[in-house]
Amino acid sequence: MRxxxxxxxxxxxxxxxxxxxxxxxxxxxxxxxxxSSGVYMILPMGWKVLQKIEAIIRxxxxxxxxxxxxxxALIPEDVYIASGRRAGFGNSMFSLKDRKGQPxxxxxxxxxxxxxxAKMQIRSYKDMPFSLYQMQTKxxxxxxxxxxxxxxxxxxxxxxxxxxxxxxxxxxxYQKQFNAYKNIMDRLHLNYKIxxxxxxxxxxxxxxxxxxxxxxGEDILVLCDDCGFASNxxxxxxxxxxxxxxxxxxxxxxxxTPNSRTIEEVAEHFHKSAKKFVKTLIYNVDGKxxxxxxxxxxxxxxxxxxxxLNANAVELADPAMVKEAxxxxxxxxxxxxxxCPVYADEEVKYMHNFIVGANETGYHYSGxxxxxxxxxxxxxxxxxxDGDICPQCGKxxxxxxxxEVGNTFKLGTKYSKALNLQYLDQNNQLQYVxxxxxxxxxxxxxxxxxxxxxxxxxINWPKDLAPYQVAIVIISMKKxxxxxxxxxxxxKLTAKGYDVILDNxxxxxxxxxxxxxxxxxxxxxxxxxxxxxxxxxxxxxxGEKKDIAIEDVLSETDxxxxx
RNA sequence: CGGGAUAUGGCGCAGUUUGGUAGCGCGCUUCGUUAGGGACGAAGAGGUCAUGGGUUCAAGUCCCGUUAUCCCGACCA
Numbered sequence: 001m002r003x004x005x006x007x008x009x010x011x012x013x014x015x016x017x018x019x020x021x022x023x024x025x026x027x028x029x030x031x032x033x034x035x036s037s038g039v040y041m042i043l044p045m046g047w048k049v050l051q052k053i054e055a056i057i058r059x060x061x062x063x064x065x066x067x068x069x070x071x072x073a074l075i076p077e078d079v080y081i082a083s084g085r086r087a088g089f090g091n092s093m094f095s096l097k098d099r100k101g102q103p104x105x106x107x108x109x110x111x112x113x114x115x116x117x118a119k120m121q122i123r124s125y126k127d128m129p130f131s132l133y134q135m136q137t138k139x140x141x142x143x144x145x146x147x148x149x150x151x152x153x154x155x156x157x158x159x160x161x162x163x164x165x166x167x168x169x170x171x172x173x174y175q176k177q178f179n180a181y182k183n184i185m186d187r188l189h190l191n192y193k194i195x196x197x198x199x200x201x202x203x204x205x206x207x208x209x210x211x212x213x214x215x216x217g218e219d220i221l222v223l224c225d226d227c228g229f230a231s232n233x234x235x236x237x238x239x240x241x242x243x244x245x246x247x248x249x250x251x252x253x254x255x256x257t258p259n260s261r262t263i264e265e266v267a268e269h270f271h272k273s274a275k276k277f278v279k280t281l282i283y284n285v286d287g288k289x290x291x292x293x294x295x296x297x298x299x300x301x302x303x304x305x306x307x308x309l310n311a312n313a314v315e316l317a318d319p320a321m322v323k324e325a326x327x328x329x330x331x332x333x334x335x336x337x338x339x340c341p342v343y344a345d346e347e348v349k350y351m352h353n354f355i356v357g358a359n360e361t362g363y364h365y366s367g368x369x370x371x372x373x374x375x376x377x378x379x380x381x382x383x384x385x386d387g388d389i390c391p392q393c394g395k396x397x398x399x400x401x402x403x404e405v406g407n408t409f410k411l412g413t414k415y416s417k418a419l420n421l422q423y424l425d426q427n428n429q430l431q432y433v434x435x436x437x438x439x440x441x442x443x444x445x446x447x448x449x450x451x452x453x454x455x456x457x458x459i460n461w462p463k464d465l466a467p468y469q470v471a472i473v474i475i476s477m478k479k480x481x482x483x484x485x486x487x488x489x490x491x492k493l494t495a496k497g498y499d500v501i502l503d504n505x506x507x508x509x510x511x512x513x514x515x516x517x518x519x520x521x522x523x524x525x526x527x528x529x530x531x532x533x534x535x536x537x538x539x540x541x542x543g544e545k546k547d548i549a550i551e552d553v554l555s556e557t558d559x560x561x562x563x
Numbered sequence: 564c565g566g567g568a569u570a571u572g573g574c575g576c577a578g579u580u581u582g583g584u585a586g587c588g589c590g591c592u593u594c595g596u597u598a599g600g601g602a603c604g605a606a607g608a609g610g611u612c613a614u615g616g617g618u619u620c621a622a623g624u625c626c627c628g629u630u631a632u633c634c635c636g637a638c639c640a
Contacts, residue, residue, distance in 0.1 A: 012589060012601070013575050017632060037632065092639070109640065143564080143638050151639085200640055207640090218639090315637075407640065439640075457600095475599060510600040517600085528599060537599085545599095 001468065002490075002502045007044055010515050020216055022450035023148020025459050029519045031446075031467075038145025038153035045519060046446070048467035048499075050156070053442045054135055056187045057158050060180040066131040066160055071113045073137050077103040079112045083418040088312070094139045094153075106139035111411070111437055114161040115419045122433060124424045125165045129173055133160035135442070147216060149447035150403055156443055162436040165423065167412070170434035174410050177438045178208070181406050185210055188445055189462040191452055193402060195221050197232040198303050204411035210440075211402030212448035221400045222384055227393035234303040236384045237391040240347040243275075250353040250367030257364045261331025263296045266364060270355055273297075277355045278348055278368070280333040282317040282325050282340070285309050289317055289325040293335055293344040293375070295351065298382040308343065308379050332357040334365060335373035342373065345381040403448045406440040458518035460542060463561060468501040470557060471521035473513065475528035477506040485536070486527040489553050496554065498561075517541060523560050525553060 011028045018024045018034070026032045031046030042050060058068065077095060080086040086093070086105075094106040107113070114132060121127055138157045145151050162173035185192045190212045197209040209232060211221055220233040231237075260266040263274050270276075277296030282289055283305065290309065292300050306314040319330050325340040326333045334357035335342045348370070355366045365372075384391075386399040413432040416422065421433045453460045463469065470493055474486045483504065490502045501521060503512045509528075516524055526537040530547065538556050539545045548556055 010601095011574060016569090016575070019633080034632090089640095138640095140640080144634095144636095146633090157640095197640095209640095404640080409640090473599090478598090508598060508600090508602065510598090510602080513600045515601085526599075 001500070003505050010518055018148060020147040020150070020447075020451065021454050022150075022216070022447045022459075025454055025518070026148060026447070026450055029458060032149065038142055038151070040149060040152060040154075040443075042443070045467045049446055049461070049465055050442055052465050053188060053445055054156075054158070057184055057440055057442060058135070060184045060187070061133050061158070061160060064131065064176050064180045066133045066177075068133055068135070069117070070134050071107070071110050071117075071136060073107050073139065074104055075107050075113065077105050079116075080105060083112045083115075083415060085112070092141050092143075094141050108138055108140045109157075109437075109439070110134070110136075110159055111161065111415050111435070112419060114437075115415045115421050115435070118161075118163045118433065118435075119419070119421055122163065122421065122423050125426060125431075127423065128433070129162065129164045129169055131160060131162040131173065131177075133158060133438075147218075147447070149443045150216070151218070152443075155441060158440045158442060160438040162438075164434045164436075165425065165431065167434055170410065170412070170436060174206075174408065174436045177436065178408055181210055181408060181438065181440070184440065185406070188449065188465065190405065190445065190448060192405065193221055193223065193230050193400070195223075195230040195232045195402070196235055197407070198234045199409060204409045204414055204437075206410040208408050209402075209404050210406035210408075212405045212445070212452065213400050213402050214448065214451045215401050216451055217401035217403040219402045219404055221402045222397050223400055224390040224393060224395060224397045226395040227390060229390050229392040229397065233383055233399075234301065236397075238346075238380050238382055238384045239389040239391055239394075240345075240350055240380075241389075242347075242350040243352060245350075245352055248353070249369060252365055252367050252369075252372055254358055254360075254363055254365055256362060258362045260364070261329075266355065267296065270364075270366065272355070276351075276353075278335075278344075278351065280335055280338070280342075280357055282322045282333055284313075284315050284317040284321055285311045286313055289321050289340040291325065291333065291335065291338055291340055291342045292381055293342065293348050293356075294382045295345065295347050298345065298347070298385070300345075300381060301383045304379070304381050305343070308377070308381065326357070326359040328357070328359050328361045332359060332361055332363065334359050334368075335375065336365060336368070338373075342375045343381060344375045344378050346378050347382065349378050403444060403451070404441075405445045405448055406438070408438045409436060411435040411437055453520075455542070457514075457541075459520035461520040461522065463522045466499075466520050466522050468499045468519075468521050469561065470498050470500045470523045470525060471503060471516040472500060472525045472527060473503045473509065473516060475509045475526065477504060479531075481531050482527050485531045485550060486525075489525060489527070489536070489550070492554060493557060498557065523557065525557075 009030050014024045015027045018027055033041045035041050096104050135158050139154050142153050145153055164170040164173050193211050195209050197207045199207045222231045222233050222236040257269050260269045267274050274296035278293050279296055281292045294300055302314045322330050354368050355364055356368050358365050387396055390397045415435055416433040422430045425431045450459045472486050472490055474482050493500045522541050524539045534550050537545050537547050
């Protein structure tokens, strides 16, 4: 590409409406521009990178034998009602009506349509296995879009679906996709971790996430370097810490604690560590109150709570519900004489002589023991903490933040049952199809790459993902010999298959250098005064300049890109 | 959905407290001097001050409404 007469611009300052490092760099480098909240234009530079990412994904998908197709984004609402997911998605689905008043939605993910497509193919067990994928625009009305391309409302997703006759074959198909995903992540040069995750709205038997590691990430990854344990915090099991028991039992005492609602305040009042308290949190579980007890310094894990109670929605109760359940203001809830079911974290079982709220505004009980109240169940209900015991090997886990770039789901028969996707087996028996679904966000991957590879000059793209591989910068457009030599090099490199950008704008050299670094072209050829002696300068974006003969440009460039 | 903030040339901002007819930096145009890491000088172009109403002789500025955007939280494949 020659830069004059091209759509190319950069900005010198950060955008007002962008927050993250990556989104600001991508906007400044002219890759993307916010159109409305959580919706982006992908401009030519960004599109080049995105297409390179997509090409890698397509290549790996095709290698697994997966066939590409394209589904509509506009889908009758009925399709999601039939699968039972319309309610699950709720407000996060964009919905609209056509001129006849028929309700439609914009697809947030496509299990249903793919199951319908599979139905057209599948009659017998002989019709499987097969798999399908698409690269298509998804719509999710996120309550709070943020971090540029990382949390958006309209985005391209590669989603793949596998169809198999039984669990055994499904596992094989899953493993094949899983391996393809590893190849994709490796080829994208992402620093990533694979973690166990919750299946969420997708349902199914197993979910693994491919997480790009960066402090910006919204997901917390629980990792153990000793045994390789890796899990999203939402499903990481906890090993209860067992308090030493000296056998003494204090007597249950009610104490006035007028201005102590938070754990910090109560700990201050009693002059004891938060570990001697039990927080009792009132949750609204599908409209009904439930109390959850965890040690004072722990946090409730709502995913675990939702699973334990087999609930659809779990959220902290509002003050009115708290008052109804406890008879007290928020901050004084406790398990003794509470008017709702109580669930306690396992760790509470091993505590003695602790302190809880008294269900009376301004009072707490001390000297509390497990015999003093009744619980429905003890279960793992808390979030694992940084430095906790690894549930797999007993050493210590540590936390990292990640951006979920990909996700694989072993769905089982959830959708085939909902949508009646069946086949006849060898014994002439009707069976349900086993499905898997696999998603990757190419634009998220692009943002994650920008986040992981940002430096003080711009984005340091991996060599094969940069929008252009080589930039030829002409120092002075007024010097005909420079222009001519640069054009000549441009033609040669392009003919050899390189993606080349020729900066033939009539600007000062410094501006061009800054632009090429901001955009992140890995290799630069500078054509300046040396041309009269048959020499140009080459420079890797993050390396040293080198003065070479013009005849050697091709071989030097080859050498750089081979490594 | 709760709390907070913002909206002024293409971009980033000041001006609002104290009402008097809009300014700065970057970018852009022209000319000149420059020319290897975001040059300098001179002269210019470019704004219904988000939007609708109101107060006033007079509103970017004060009052009421609306919309959009952002932040914290809730939520989230």
